[in-house]
Each structure stands twice: as C-alpha cells, then as structure tokens.
Amino acid sequence: MDDSLSFENFLEGARKAAHKAMEAHGRREYDDFALQGGIAVEKLAKAVLVSKNPVYLLDMNKGNPDLLLYFGGHLDMDANKVRTVGATDSIKRLRKLGVLPPSEKLDELIELRNGTAHASSGEGAKSMIPPLAKNVAILLAEVGVAIDRFWGRWESTVSAALDRRKSEIERDVQIRIAQAKHHYDDRFSDLPDHLHRRLVVExxxxxxxxxxxxxxxxxxxxxxxxxxxxxxxxxxxxxxxxxxxxxxxxxxxxxxxxxxxxxxxxxxxxxxxxxxxxxxxxxxxxxxxxxxxxxxxxxxxxxxxxxxxxxxxxxx
Structure with a gap:
C-alpha cells in the first residue's frame, strides 16, 4: 500500500492541519479554522482506522472492487486511482467501533469544513476549539500518541479548552491569551534582544x-x-x-x-x-x-x- 496511506503520514498530516487551525483561530480567520480543523479530524480518524485495519479506509461509495484487494495488501494500484473514505464516514465507522462518542459539535465542525452547514463558518466555528480538542484527545489516546507530541506549543491552549473546572468564559479567555502569546512570539522572535528590550521600554x-x-x-x-x-x-x-x-x-x-x-x-x-x-x-x-x-x-x-x-x- 502507498506510503501516503500509512499511519505515520496520516498522523503527521493531522498534526500540521491542527496547528494551522489553531493559528487561523488566533488570527480570527474562523473559515480557515473550520477547514483546517476538519482536515485534522479526518486525517487523525483515518490514522486510527488504518492502525486497526487498512481495509477500513475503503470508500464503499466508489464502487471499485479492486480497492478492497489493494487495502488488503494483495494488489498494486496507481496511487492516483486510490480513493479513501471521507471524513463523515470515517467518524461513523469509529463510532461503530466504540472509539468516538456521538458529538453534535464534531458533526457541525465537519459540516462547516465541507461547507454544508447553514450558518456561516465564521459564526459557527468560533467556539469550536473545545470539541476539536476533545475529539482529537480521544483519537490520540486510542493510538497511544501523547497530546504534547501532537499539539506542541499549542498544548497549553488545548489544555485550557479541556479544563472543565473553569467556566466557559474562563476557558475562552485563557485560549485567547495563549493565542495572543503565540502571535507575539511569532512577530518578535527574530528581533535581537536589545531591540526587543527597547520595544518594551518604549x-x-x-x-x-x-x-x-x-x-x-x-x-x-x-x-x-x-x-x-x-x-x-x-x-x-x-x-x-x-x-x-x-x-x-x-x-x-x-x-x-x-x-x-x-x-x-x-x-x-x-x-x-x-x-x-x-x-x-x-x-x-x-x-x-x-x-x-x-x-x-x-x-x-x-x-x-x-x-x-x-x-x-x-x-x-
């Protein structure tokens, strides 16, 4: 089977998309957040499916019987002709397997990513960090990947989103503070120390x-x-x-x-x-x-x- 369909490739693709989603949310570009967040969930869901059995990637709607043999490892095919299951069906399969629980918020995020939701992406996706973080955490636990390995510098932001001891306002503010810190670091990390000190003094x-x-x-x-x-x-x-x-x-x-x-x-x-x-x-x-x-x-x-x-x- 092609390396692009490996567990490692799906996991890395999910990680990159998740980081892009958090960066977009920090810039208040909620349409892009919905897009990248949905991609992250889809790729991570496929990483979990392929870790269990590559055949679970088969898209039943494409109608090519050769794909079953391909995902089973008994037939070579041109990578350009290979189609995998989509985000919605990937999530449905993981729910049938008992990996993911039902989640209206996750379904809404995927709808926003696909452009099928009635509300505008910006309006609906603004509050979607907690459901994104929660479901990513479930999927990571299923394959034994540490949250800090996946989220990197966004770990504190995700932790704030998942902290149920705090009120909704407290979680939202802590998320925005973490995003603002990253924005500040991105703007001034290349500034020499003496110029940075001068900036602060001024x-x-x-x-x-x-x-x-x-x-x-x-x-x-x-x-x-x-x-x-x-x-x-x-x-x-x-x-x-x-x-x-x-x-x-x-x-x-x-x-x-x-x-x-x-x-x-x-x-x-x-x-x-x-x-x-x-x-x-x-x-x-x-x-x-x-x-x-x-x-x-x-x-x-x-x-x-x-x-x-x-x-x-x-x-x-």
Whole structure:
C-alpha cells in the first residue's frame, strides 16, 4: 500500500492541519479554522482506522472492487486511482467501533469544513476549539500518541479548552491569551534582544490617560499591563455617577503587540486582572473630568466596539 496511506503520514498530516487551525483561530480567520480543523479530524480518524485495519479506509461509495484487494495488501494500484473514505464516514465507522462518542459539535465542525452547514463558518466555528480538542484527545489516546507530541506549543491552549473546572468564559479567555502569546512570539522572535528590550521600554514610556466627555457619558482611555505579553495594552473605562464603588469601571482591553482583545469585565477578571486596582488608578488620574453622566447601553456597546477595532490593522 502507498506510503501516503500509512499511519505515520496520516498522523503527521493531522498534526500540521491542527496547528494551522489553531493559528487561523488566533488570527480570527474562523473559515480557515473550520477547514483546517476538519482536515485534522479526518486525517487523525483515518490514522486510527488504518492502525486497526487498512481495509477500513475503503470508500464503499466508489464502487471499485479492486480497492478492497489493494487495502488488503494483495494488489498494486496507481496511487492516483486510490480513493479513501471521507471524513463523515470515517467518524461513523469509529463510532461503530466504540472509539468516538456521538458529538453534535464534531458533526457541525465537519459540516462547516465541507461547507454544508447553514450558518456561516465564521459564526459557527468560533467556539469550536473545545470539541476539536476533545475529539482529537480521544483519537490520540486510542493510538497511544501523547497530546504534547501532537499539539506542541499549542498544548497549553488545548489544555485550557479541556479544563472543565473553569467556566466557559474562563476557558475562552485563557485560549485567547495563549493565542495572543503565540502571535507575539511569532512577530518578535527574530528581533535581537536589545531591540526587543527597547520595544518594551518604549511601550511603557508612552503610558498616559485621555478622557472625553460627550452626551453619551464620560470615557477614559488608559493603559495596563497586557495579560498575554506583559507589554502595555490600552484599556477603556467609563465614568460612574453614584454609589460607593469606584467612580470608574474598566470594561475593555486591547493590545497592539499581541492583538489580545477583552470586551467585558468578566473577561478581564478571567484574564487575572485586579479590576478594583485598575479602576482606582484610572479614577485617580481622571478625577477632574468625572461629572457623573449616565451612559446608555447602546452608546456603551458602540464605544466598546469602536475601541476594540480601531487601529489594530495599522500594527500588522
């Protein structure tokens, strides 16, 4: 049988596709994530099937009886004429063998990869890292391949996705932090040490705060240490008017260097930020601007969206 259909070749193809999927997700290219994630599952499923019996790769829909003899190892065929089972049927066979459990999320990922899902890939695939990681882990365990060997530098990201002790928000934020760290490393790993130190110093030297008062309320833009790359990230806060709490509440963060974005106080907390300290620091620096205007929900959502998406493209 051709080497391209070997266990090792399928496993390596799955590993490369899985890494590409994680990189695409980190770039927010969710269509490509769905494509590469589906390819990873398909190749890994075929690796498991061929490890059990190469005949399990036979595509029953192609109708070429010679393929049975080929996969059985008793007939040579032109590699260009060989067709293997598709992703959907590979998964069905592994479920019949008791390897994979039923999973609507995995089925949806394969549908997104095949372009047959009704929802757009970007919308549906954004939250697909946990089911991808879970099913990959099951398949790897079946063939005795260590998770760290397969995932490499993405192991911590996958571990966060599989950590059921954390809430969904905590898992999502930890995944984004890991992706942001990799993005930062990819951007600056080739930078000489002295230039990298200069970059960090210049980031911290630009710390300032700006306050604007509009009909919608008071907005404070300042800086904070990025939870992912430890450089300076921009934060957005709003002025409060009443109560015993701090007159300022920080609601969003974006980092131009690693591209981490956090859009709610829950996400900021999940990233490990001490919001009370950040609130008090920004309030002290912007105290003279606080007049107590209330901010509408519509204005708030618009401002956060504008803040998160401004200027990032200029830092590519």
């Amino acid at each position: 980031q911290f030297s630009r710390i300032n705060v700006s306050v604007s008062e509009t009909e919608a309320g008071i907005w404070i833009e300042g800086e904070n240490v990025c939870p992912a790359c430890d450089c300076v990230a921009d934060v957005l806060a709003v002025g409060q008017s009443a109560g015993d709490a701090s007159p300022v509440s920080v609601f969003a963060l974006k980092c131009h260097l690693c591209r981490l974005q956090l859009a709610t106080r829950e996400e900021l907390t999940a990233a490990g930020m001490d919001l009370e300290t950040v609130d008090e620091r920004l309030a002290a620096r912007a105290a003279r601007y606080l007049g107590g205007s209330e901010i509408s929900n519509v204005a708030f959502r618009r401002k956060v969206a504008q803040f998160l998406h401004s200027d990032l493209d200029d830092w590519e």
